[in-house]
Amino acid sequence: MSDHNDVAIVGAGPVGLIAAHELARRGVSLRLIDKRPGPSHTTRAFTLHARTMEMFEHIGVAHRIEEVALPCPGNVYHFEGMSEDEKPRTDFRGLPTRYPFYYKINQNDFEQVLREHLCAHYGIRPEYGQEFTDLAQDADGVTLSILDKASGATTTHRSAWVVGSDGAHSRVRERTGIDFVGDRVGVMAMMDVEVEDFDFDDSWVNYFIGESLFMLVTKLPGKLWRVYLSDAGAMTQANDPRRSFQMVADKIGIGMRIGEPRWATQWEILNSAASSYRAGRVLLCGDASHVHSPAGGQGMNGCMQDAFNLAWKLAAVVDDAAPDSLLDTYEAERRPIGAQITAGAKSTHDIVMAFGQGIEDRIALTREPGWQQRTVELISGLSHNYRDTVRGPDVDSVAGPRAGDRAPDAQLVVEPRKRLFDLIRHGGFTLLFVPRPGEEEDLAQAARVAELVRAVFGDRVSSVLVSGDRIAGFDEDHRIPDQLGELAQRYAIGEGEARAILVRPDMYVGGHCRLADAEALVEQVSCWLRPRTAMPAIAS
CATH class of the missing domain: 3.40.30.10 (Glutaredoxin)
Incomplete structure (x- = not known):
């Protein structure tokens, strides 16, 4: 391994893998490190939306994603006491794209597809067990301190640039001195588990909503189901998650039987954003720069789009085809999108997890004019644009997509x-x-x-x-x-x-x-x- 390269990427999750793909395909030398002992075996995020699939088609992995994922037409909102024909839906099947739906996928399977592609096409593998501990930067580059967790030895590594894709608790962000400001908006628990006697359409993502509780249930590829839970008290029984989840399922009237969880976790829901996405030669990407409610399943998608925006610009700077001021457009373009994602997540969060607010008030939100179309376009990523930051040429305007809009396929x-x-x-x-x-x-x-x-x-x-x-x-x-x-x-x-x-x-x-x-x-x-x-x- 060379002791220097163009870019060091800290964090080999979806964001780091996309950044590595987009840099490698443009000939940038890189090192991809991760403190974990090896690839993840847990599902975690499970949705891939239309704009993300268009990105994967561009990268060349869409066909493999389709082989390990399940198409999902959208979301059904089961409010307590509501008849079947009254239930609101966010239906993605009318989207103007080759992907008028979204995919349900196990994140570990999805990450494996990206790793295989990265290795097969560019000979690059994540270096696991390599923990970033500190950095120092100067006018010419960045020196990273890296702990080899197997041997306990710390070495230094020199890169021209660093991408911090190491998550919401980013050490890169911390060591760079960038603030991460936001609010706690709730608590969420989830598990991957086998389920019996579920009498609803499992191709959809089903939201079950009560006055003071919420449960999401949907089938994943393979034998397991994803079940989310947020409520005012049952999750405190963390020593017996299966019992906690079963109590809520029974209380809300779902009627299913929950088995022993294959994997379960619980975390605080935050709406937070970094005060800056860049400090000199260090750039933050994905959850390291912003986090929000998981409602709507936009988090991983928006974070990978951050990497897709950043990497081609960073490659141009590394190749001296662009001034490094080009990197300032990364935050200028993606921070407003992060705000849109947060707003989209909040709009769903306010419907399914606004505990203390009456059910009728929350149902009323789903009946506002244009609610379904607006929500679907936001969550799918198709409505995200850079119109406010990308100015078109100074000539007579024409009809159709303009500078900063998503380029439609045809x-x-x-x-x-x-x-x-x-x-x-x-x-x-x-x-x-x-x-x-x-x-x-x-x-x-x-x-x-x-x-x-x-x-x-x-x-x-x-x-x-x-x-x-x-x-x-x-x-x-x-x-x-x-x-x-x-x-x-x-x-x-x-x-x-x-x-x-x-x-x-x-x-x-x-x-x-x-x-x-x-x-x-x-x-x-x-x-x-x-x-x-x-x-x-x-x-x-």
Whole structure:
């Protein structure tokens, strides 16, 4: 093992693994350490939402996730005394994505998929039993102190950058002196257990809600079920968790029989956030930077999206393709998303765990106009955007997704199937040119701007012609027709219109304009990357 590298990642859970994937695929040398003796064998988080699955498709692991997960259409809210046809639902089946549902998965299985992919494609394995204890940073890098828990010896390791993905009790955050401020909002217990006589649809996540208690019950892949509990007293019987859970199940009238737990835990629910996501060459990611109620199952998803946002930027800085000020956009973009996740979790928390508030008041929240759609879009991650922090090019605006929005997928070719997400599955930016069919002026403009972007940014920007027309400068890997008109529909491109769309490495729109203004998108890339050469004037 080298005594120095580009990035040291502390914490090899889902966040650290995603950060490692996104850095490694861009050629960044890294070390991934974790104080645990080995991989986790417990489930912990169990939901993967639509935007996360789109990210996994980009990384190349979505197909393996699907093999070890169960699709879930959504959540059912069983309020005490409510008839079956009255029960509110958050139904994910209408989402505009290839993943109109969410997946239930054992976190240990999911982490294993990521570790296998990381090893198979990049030769990287987490180093377990390596406990980060301290750090000191200077202008050129960070020196970490690492305890080998097997031998008891402490060594130092030098990295240019450090990513702290070591959870809510982050020692990286503590040693860096970053405050973690928030409130305690409740207590939660959970177990993985075999269940009998459960007479409700186990494909859904079932919330059972009483005046002073709450229980979640759903089937996981394999034999086990996940059962959550929050109430005003039964959890104090921590010496007999099965009995505590059975008491609540009986009290709320679920009618199921709970076996001996395979695994059980209890913790305080916090809404907390770091005062800063960065201190010099140290960056916090995931739970190290923010935590919130688990209601809605957004925590792990949002935390992995933090890593997905950070890693491509850090890779660009390491490669000297961007100034280190680019890293400041990580917090600027992700902190508001963290606030949105907290708000989304709170909206569900206030329905299922607002003990002391009347059941009727909580039911009323589910009947507010737009409640289901708003909740589903927030929890799925599809409505998260950077509109307030990503400014588009200074040209006339167009309809459709704009700078900072999630880039929607679209099927382009029927057979063999080809999608927009196939075109952007690489480590850089993608510049899409959508000309009017047969318009020579549009094709010439696309060719000119593609040549310009190659001159200024090289292969960090991939230019793609979305057209059935052939033209020099776009080979078969970079030319494709919109056979179904789905891209035009998803990006609101009207008949007789020609567009240019810039997509960032994290699958967000960097800019969207008329094709005639496409050179402005070349300039837009310089918001994130350092041009290799001065931008020349485009020939007319």
